[in-house]
Amino acid sequence: MRQFVLLAHDVPTTPDFSLDDLAGGAGRLDALCRSITASFVLSHGIRESVRVHLVIADELTVVFEGSELRRLNPDERSTAALVRTALAHREEAIGALPAEPSPGVALYRRDLAATLEAVAAEGPVVELHEDGEAIVESGVETLSGAAFVLSDHREVTADERRLLESVVDRRIRVGPRTLHADDAITVVHHYLDTDGYERF
């Protein structure tokens, strides 16, 4: 299982935004949707052994489960519609029980701390960051079952930094150029798909 944790600082916690204005009114949800699709889509299908956690405003978390997802198209707009639908069902998420508005999509009342606790129970937690060590330093065995944490266009807050430091095993960069989050995810997949650039 590969997991990605996406920190969404400015995405609304209610569905009151337009799919025509994802960059502005929805807090750069367009970029986050590109990261979600980069995590899952292949040319002929979906990566089933991937789980993505979209942590919205340190309050709600939308979890996408590759093995159950249906209808994840590669465009930003339809992915944003899945997020918006999940937010519309937020009242159904009670305590630890999620709302499950569509196959493979669950909305939890879960903040970053709870999400990090959940992923840390399953494997190493790695932060993707331009100041990290080169991905090749870690070795593919270490990373194959890891959760990769990425922030959106904002730096993590001081509180988030403290939380991350308590669970993150290491920080990793994927190359000499600083990439957008979705491209960094594509490179992580490439590194793992090729068993560390060994198998093509």
Place this chain on the structure above:
Amino acid sequence: MRQFVLLAHDVPTTPDFSLDDLAGGAGRLDALCRSITASFVLSHGIRESVRVHLVIADELTVVFEGSELRRLNPDERSTAALVRTALAHREEAIGALPAEPSPGVALYRRDLAATLEAVAAEGPVVELHEDGEAIVESGVETLSGAAFVLSDHREVTADERRLLESVVDRRIRVGPRTLHADDAITVVHHYLDTDGYERF
């Protein structure tokens, strides 16, 4: 200079399409826009030494020049707007002279044959294809000044195949999984940025 040649079989040659329906009414222009942005965008700027040729219906070619581009946002919609604006200026493209509707964007009356001739004059031409040889077989020196050709959701036609065979030096695949075109472009950049996975 890295160049990418994108074959757009179903994109309209006139600007009569809605930005709200890129996948349907605009012939999967959404996917092509993701390939254009994957070619150019970095987290803090644009790759200046990149040129992209969007060949529409084997009739018109929109050329994006990294060193001159302004306002290329990473979302599909704004990139599609650049293409649509270029098409709206098509009457200004006369003979070999392009229309130049916005900085770094030029629309030529140029078919695939003429585009391939132009890129082949500058370096090797490589087809990205799932049946090609592994990218690591070619070596980074060979590929650093290459033009990479990718088709959209359609297979190339028999005529296009003949044209490609006359100029393509080799076919390359980027890994064991078949990726969408934009992710394949991201991997090509990663391979070249890291000098063949050597420099991070």
